[in-house]
Amino acid sequence: MEYIKVKGIVCKITEYKESDKILTVLTYEKGKMQIVAKGVKKKGAALAHAARLFYCGEFECVCQNNMPILTGAAMIQDFFGLTKKIETLYYASHFMDLCSYFIQEEQPSNEIMSLLLNTLYLLMRDEGDPMLLTTIIQFRLSAIEGAAPVTDFCVECQKPLDDDCSFCFSIENDGISCCNNGTCISHAVFQAINHICNSDSTKIYFFSIPKSDLCVIFELSCRYIEKIAGKHFEILDSIKEIL
Numbered sequence: 188m189e190y191i192k193v194k195g196i197v198c199k200i201t202e203y204k205e206s207d208k209i210l211t212v213l214t215y216e217k218g219k220m221q222i223v224a225k226g227v228k229k230k231g232a233a234l235a236h237a238a239r240l241f242y243c244g245e246f247e248c249v250c251q252n253n254m255p256i257l258t259g260a261a262m263i264q265d266f267f268g269l270t271k272k273i274e275t276l277y278y279a280s281h282f283m284d285l286c287s288y289f290i291q292e293e294q295p296s297n298e299i300m301s302l303l304l305n306t307l308y309l310l311m312r313d314e315g316d317p318m319l320l321t322t323i324i325q326f327r328l329s330a331i332e333g334a335a336p337v338t339d340f341c342v343e344c345q346k347p348l349d350d351d352c353s354f355c356f357s358i359e360n361d362g363i364s365c366c367n368n369g370t371c372i373s374h375a376v377f378q379a380i381n382h383i384c385n386s387d388s389t390k391i392y393f394f395s396i397p398k399s400d401l402c403v404i405f406e407l408s409c410r411y412i413e414k415i416a417g418k419h420f421e422i423l424d425s426i427k428e429i430l
């Protein structure tokens with residue numbers, strides 16, 4: 188019998204049989220995987236604590252007929268604070284939805300997992316504007332996927348960008364334009380996008396942006412990630428309703 192041990196976070200729960208649940212877990216080692224949690228709906232079940240959305244821990248499983256069955260779980264980080272406020276829950280659910288889309292099965296996903304857990308942590312601790320955290324996770328995800336917006340030359344005339352240019356962001360051409368095509372952006376927005384996509388992963392949260400620019404960069408990051416994914420992320424609609 189094969190035993191596996193993975194670190195990850197529960198992103199979806201599916202009811203299964205009378206007393207079981209199937210957990211969809213985003214993991215560092217094996218990407219997105221499904222784990223059967225047997226008997227967790229029974230009162231006093233030993234593993235019930237792990238069969239919850241946002242449970243982040245180390246999962247021990249034994250594989251039966253190619254299906255991992257949960258045999259043990261130890262919490263690494265308590266993320267249940269994310270569920271206390273509806274706004275926070277929306278943002279957290281969107282972050283999970285995004286990462287769940289990009290993380291594939293059977294693929295180690297260290298970079299996306301670190302990005303997800305770090306961003307959830309800052310969101311839960313109220314450290315950083317949720318719109319800015321969303322912007323960061325969305326642009327950084329595009330960079331991890333090898334599809335960061337172009338920030339070193341104009342996507343239309345190919346001239347190197349310098350500080351005297353006025354900048355636009357072209358969703359159509361995947362990056363910054365000096366040719367007045369797209370959404371006009373300030374230099375602060377340009378620098379922030381460059382920073383999020385290209386700096387070391389430990390530094391991506393450390394920059395500031397004028398409040399007046401926040402809506403612009405947030406909206407661009409939403410449109411850009413949806414273009415990269417080729418998909419509409421529905422929770423964004425709920426987030427925009429409460430802004």
Ligand SMILES: [Zn+2]
Pocket residue numbers: 341342343344345346364365366
């Ligand atoms: Zn140009």
